[in-house]
Amino acid sequence: MQEQIFELQYAIDTFYFLVCGALVMWMAAGFAMLEAGLVRSKSTTEILTKNVALYSISCVMYLLVGYQLMYGGGYLLAGIENDGAEAAADLVAGVLADSAEAGFNGDSVYSDASDFFFQVVFVATAMSIVSGAVAERMKLWAFLLFCVVMTGFIYPIEGGWTWGGKPVGFGDFELLNLGDIGFSDFAGSGIVHLAGAAAALAGVILLGARKGKFGRDGQIYAIPGANLPLATLGTFILWMGWFGFNGGSVLKLGDVASANSVAVVFLNTNASAAAGAVSALVVARLMFGKADLTMALNGALAGLVAITAEPSTPTPAMASLFGAIAGLIVVYSIVALEKFRLDDPVGAISVHGVVGIFGLMIVPFTNSDATFIAQATGAVVIFTWVFIASFIVWLLLKLIFGIRISEEEEYEGADVSECGMEAYPEFTK
Amino acid sequence: MQEQIFELQYAIDTFYFLVCGALVMWMAAGFAMLEAGLVRSKSTTEILTKNVALYSISCVMYLLVGYQLMYGGGYLLAGIENDGAEAAADLVAGVLADSAEAGFNGDSVYSDASDFFFQVVFVATAMSIVSGAVAERMKLWAFLLFCVVMTGFIYPIEGGWTWGGKPVGFGDFELLNLGDIGFSDFAGSGIVHLAGAAAALAGVILLGARKGKFGRDGQIYAIPGANLPLATLGTFILWMGWFGFNGGSVLKLGDVASANSVAVVFLNTNASAAAGAVSALVVARLMFGKADLTMALNGALAGLVAITAEPSTPTPAMASLFGAIAGLIVVYSIVALEKFRLDDPVGAISVHGVVGIFGLMIVPFTNSDATFIAQATGAVVIFTWVFIASFIVWLLLKLIFGIRISEEEEYEGADVSECGMEAYPEFTK
Amino acid sequence: MQEQIFELQYAIDTFYFLVCGALVMWMAAGFAMLEAGLVRSKSTTEILTKNVALYSISCVMYLLVGYQLMYGGGYLLAGIENDGAEAAADLVAGVLADSAEAGFNGDSVYSDASDFFFQVVFVATAMSIVSGAVAERMKLWAFLLFCVVMTGFIYPIEGGWTWGGKPVGFGDFELLNLGDIGFSDFAGSGIVHLAGAAAALAGVILLGARKGKFGRDGQIYAIPGANLPLATLGTFILWMGWFGFNGGSVLKLGDVASANSVAVVFLNTNASAAAGAVSALVVARLMFGKADLTMALNGALAGLVAITAEPSTPTPAMASLFGAIAGLIVVYSIVALEKFRLDDPVGAISVHGVVGIFGLMIVPFTNSDATFIAQATGAVVIFTWVFIASFIVWLLLKLIFGIRISEEEEYEGADVSECGMEAYPEFTK
Amino acid sequence: MKKVTAIIKPFLLDEVRDALGEIGVRGITVTEVKGFGRQKGHTELYRGAEYVVDFLPKTQIDAVVADSLVDSVIDSIRNAASTGKIGDGKIFVTEVEQAIRIRTGESGEEAL
Amino acid sequence: MKKVTAIIKPFLLDEVRDALGEIGVRGITVTEVKGFGRQKGHTELYRGAEYVVDFLPKTQIDAVVADSLVDSVIDSIRNAASTGKIGDGKIFVTEVEQAIRIRTGESGEEAL
Amino acid sequence: MKKVTAIIKPFLLDEVRDALGEIGVRGITVTEVKGFGRQKGHTELYRGAEYVVDFLPKTQIDAVVADSLVDSVIDSIRNAASTGKIGDGKIFVTEVEQAIRIRTGESGEEAL
């Protein structure tokens, strides 16, 4: 009967992973809608294409090499293959042995396949952050080539150093082990969000701003997003998907402590997002005199990013406070980045990068296992690696193929030049 | 081993709550899309802002005071905090003691945090009902102030009387206990939906109709919604989310009887919605000579609201019948309300209020624990309290700040005056 | 305690079915958005109405007769009614007896209601395939009448032969038993998708192409879809929902082998879709010189359809390969069908029919229980029955009521003639 | 015949159409336009950055009428379209040499 | 030079353009307009309430042509745009004093 | 008074407006139009099938100005709207008999 209990626990934990993974996959739709809503109508097909393609490429690349680099799961998922259907009896025996070793309240024992499924959707999340920031002016195929490198190599290597437990460095050259020095990033404020933002920043710097975004004498012009219902839908999708993102990162459901932890994570994730939205709405009202919907949306996302580094230890009240601060930071950050003439149509660098760092730095307030110095070290390591590696890749792409569409193509819209297809052929003027 | 079984049961029940809660949270997106689709394009940013903000405010207010008022869960969730991560051993011991006391087939033992998460999304649902009815003419900040009071006080107090088991009245003044007299409202046809509609009705009365909705000589003019795909999407989202709304209200999954009940609830919820959509479509065809999509959508929602008061006892055939009647009622109700010159752009008062009452009154047909008189009493209590309390709050807001935008602002669209931002800046003429 | 374990297993398996069923229900929204995005704005309300109505009618008809015809579940679900709440003790006793007989690792024992819920959403999926192919020119009510017959009779009879285990034929006339000869269709590449496509093809042939689609001298004209963000959203929704479609088709979660199988199914489903999208995007780039978003979307769906016949036995690498081939097939098929002057605005016949057959035929490569001859036989049986039965029904409808709107109505758009309501009244020119 | 072209505030279209109907104008053609004039646009903020909306939505009405009707058409439009606020718009009159009804081939004032 | 302005049913635009091309008109400008005339709009129901669609979508074609072409332009348009049903539209002819091609500065009939 | 009608490439609208403002034109009316001319459209592929985009988006500017201003208006537009590429557009000049400001009733050049 103990075996049956272990089997049930395995089933529950596997299902929990799959449900959470499906929610994270759903975030791909959220990013697609958010970005499609915040760009102009003439660049909408292209951003949609990028989002569909980047999700797909992430899945392919992570399956080919990424999972191996990050967790040693085998090229082409060679490791998972074996515990497929063919050797069901072996599988059960293996699981029961693992469960017995781990103990009922020990580490989670669950399907390798569910683990890959959960991990792969995180890769796509990191990559989705990039597409928004470089929207409306980057060549589609250059972006997709970058996507191949980012999801197959840059992210998995970084992920290996952090969640994979590998030491920072390559081969024999090992710097330090982030886990050992007390770096803690529960669901990836740094590992996923800051990483995505770092890659985006490198791209934005090399790409330059959209034509018409900045005037010659430092003026900053607004380029309103074409479809705010889509942007709002995208934010709600992301909000929902984030329950899987953070909730699944507890990694186990099947005992009282774990289940309670998952519940606390859901609660805190929601509280932080809500507080972020309210605070960004109020801050924008005070700063601009109007209730800026897009800032409220960014505020909710900022709350989500901020709590992601540690959603399990804060009290709900503290989670709300963290979210509220994140909502404030994101409004200022968006305005400030434009002052530096960095053009990020959807605010991705602020939401995921600036707030991602904030999220890392507040972990020690509620989680005594983490230290400020280790958090800062982790942030620097992640940012440096992803930024430099991305910069080099973008630069090579720029030199070899060019990464920016021509001025005329930009005027006509990336949709026509990159996809030959308008997103709303009957509506736009 | 009994303990491990209890732990698994706790984990399952907690996860079930969280999944259902995430689905109900998703309903916030549904309301946002439904309402954004049924208003004019010039009021779309504003309704989106209201929906994002009301969900967020609901979460903040319910965390601050609402949960305490309704269930005694502690201001700032002080109660939940304690069973956070710090005292994991205590938590496990407590859970096991509770489980032992309740017994395997007894009351559900699950995470407090998951309970809050599930309850908080209901508050937002009640509030979402209001935003649609007052759309296109109400000041944003007046609405948000009302939202603070509604989600922090009016709803929690009413919820305390019904689901919270508290006697109707305040302090020492206690009228009656609705639960004791046989009032039954499984998932909230009355407690959530009628309550929301009562608040909406009070607002609509004080606010008046949109300019151009009614002619001087009693003519009723149509103001078509700007984006029917969004409205349809919103309805599908609500339909999906409702599985969590009703399914989660069984409150336990982890034994045969409960699990079967959850399954029956899913089945009946779906059957009622489907029958409601078909019936409203046919009724509208007969009345208007055309297949009115918006009525079919309202019919599906009416089916959902009607079954919400008792989705676990009807046979699937009866659930379908109830849904079909609800679909019929909602079409007539929408037409009738306009005769009374009540302008409800999305039909919220009909769908949630009129059909909410219908839902309450059919409970005794399939659930012998409920009586017609108790159901009627419950409906009257809920409506009276929420309507009067809301009326007073709206009135105060009207006297102090004004609740209605100016005629010119209404002509230009609430988007420009309230948010300074068009929803579709490139499309509209 | 063994009983409690069985109860937990029952609860888990029931919940797993319900979650997967809710995901499949969500696919209805996916089809609605996909189709609404790929038709012209003037036919959008009508396609939305069709989608809402077909889902609802499917639920009603399957409840009335379909479930009885397919699985013998009783007209009006008479079978399920009995295990409702009234006889909870009987229910528990029955379940425990079943579980004891099946054994912990034996067949799944779960709620009948959850089974119906999971099955009913499949019916709607089959029917959704049809609406897209006949879009923009078919009379609404003729379509809905067809829907009644398809979901109440044509599909359930076919489903009885395949998943229901009934012999092919009617009454005493029995041809062969598909299961016995080694036909295997895990989640329905043939049973659901090919069936839907066969009904669609019959409709398309009798209906003819949209005015303006083909020139007199064989020219093929493009009729671009009006709203590509909607089409993309719809694809993501379908992708997400498909985890329920395939994942739920394992039919059991609650032991190690089943849970692992579910996880493998999720992983392979995702891998195949991703590879399909990438491959279709690349193929379209090579063929047309542009990154065709709509082909990438169709490619993802093709990957999903292809893997549906057997998602549990391929390795992830093989699943990716199958998806990639499906993505290639779908692009060629869409182009080829137009050469035959078959007008399918959303590509449904290619995605679900052509790729559905491909999906059936690759099963023997990874599942040794299936044979090519049996797979081909199954495909022929399904196609023949559904195509002929549908053709007769469409023909009768054509002779009695007419199935096509008039040329002028088509010019003005089906929205005005069929629904009296524009989808985007403020935007279109 | 003359063509009277009026640029008006969009929300007054129905009033103007009714006023013209009353004095016997049986056909008008309406175009959505953007106007730039003395009435200034406004500055909006989007995510903290400014943008100027300097073209305002206006509605252009073209009515081709018999010479004899021109004055009353102008008066009617002025009455119906005037709010007294800046941006009420303009009326321009131009000569039309010929008018033909496509359906019948009638020409001149017959065709109006 | 004359400007021939035709208000036609939108779905006949391609026919008219082709017809004009055949007789040598090399440029036209097309505007989406709403027309109000003898052809009556229709009443729609939305959620049980009526609304009148009284402006019908029309397409306006402007072609500036040499005086000598005017008659054949009118004939071409009439042939291509006539369905014989009410609402087929009108053709108006006005005098154009000057035409300039922006790119080259050519003027007069050269510029067309 | 004359009406100067210019059909230009849409992205040059702001330049033209500024140029006209500089020489004292205080009001213009802008219409989104589709142009068909020497500048050819392009063929697009959608799901493997071709479609021809033969009407190109253009912007029409109407400015009614005093006779004395006509030449400088034409020059300004040409300067601002010329890219030297085909499709830069046309300028047409027509006579306007009367102009009235709706708000005040002023007429003639006063009204502009």
Ligand SMILES: Nc1ncnc2c1ncn2[C@@H]1O[C@H](COP(=O)(O)OP(=O)(O)O)[C@@H](O)[C@H]1O
């Ligand atoms: N000279 C002009 N030529 C063409 N259109 C003009 C001219 N002057 C004004 N308009 C149009 O008339 C509208 C109203 O003019 P404006 O100067 O703003 O106010 P008012 O009519 O009260 O003087 C403008 O938005 C523009 O569309």
Ligand SMILES: Nc1ncnc2c1ncn2[C@@H]1O[C@H](COP(=O)(O)OP(=O)(O)O)[C@@H](O)[C@H]1O
């Ligand atoms: N006097 C007019 N001035 C300007 N446009 C007109 C006039 N009369 C008709 N039109 C335009 O011509 C269109 C067709 O006219 P209508 O009277 O409906 O039919 P018909 O051309 O068959 O007489 C109208 O919708 C309107 O756009």
Ligand SMILES: Nc1ncnc2c1ncn2[C@@H]1O[C@H](COP(=O)(O)OP(=O)(O)O)[C@@H](O)[C@H]1O
């Ligand atoms: N004869 C004409 N009448 C009216 N509009 C014209 C005429 N010729 C050209 N146009 C307009 O001017 C635009 C530019 O003309 P086009 O022949 O393409 O280039 P270009 O001005 O360089 O000769 C066209 O798209 C059309 O809108």
